Amino acid sequence: MEKIKIGRIVNAVALKGEVKVYNYSGYRERYEELDRIIVEDREYPIEKVRYQQQTVILKLAGIDDRSAAEGMKNKDVFITEEDLLPLPENTYYIRDLIGLSVIDEQDGSCLGRIKDVLQPSSQDIYVVELQTGGEAMIPVVSQFVREVNPEEGYVKVRLIEGMIES
Secondary structure: OOEEEEEEEEEEEOOOOEEEEEEOOOOHHHHHHOOEEEEOOEEEEEEEEEEEOOEEEEEEOOOOOHHHHHOOOOOEEEEEHHHOOOOOOOOOOHHHHOOOEEEEOOOOOEEEEEEEEEOOOOOOEEEEEEOOOOEEEEEOOOOOEEEEEOOOOEEEEOOOOOOOOO
């Protein structure tokens, strides 16, 4: 069963075993919908969820004092694949995009593979490891990204002149 990282425990909170979680999921209320999380290779039922500014505060079963909570510090928080939320149409998890071939719509040639997806602002950016060496950054907008097909293992793009250095 694959584990998906959704956060990291960054500190203990108060005296009753609560932990502060830095949330990676982009949807902090997600923790309210979960019955349990995985820390390292151990499952912990979630007893209580609250918030402190942008961080999530969790009370986990079996973590009942500050000392136990301190022992959880700097550990990653995971869920299982079955806990993933369904995505809207034409939306993908980054992990499903990494490694996809990037195909030029014009001539069908393979430009490279998606190495990473950056999310700096309103639009994502595909970081493509080029077959010719180096990297290219392609904004994920319909002008450039014409088709995303994780089932078939590719993304078709239409690039403008100068977008990829030769």
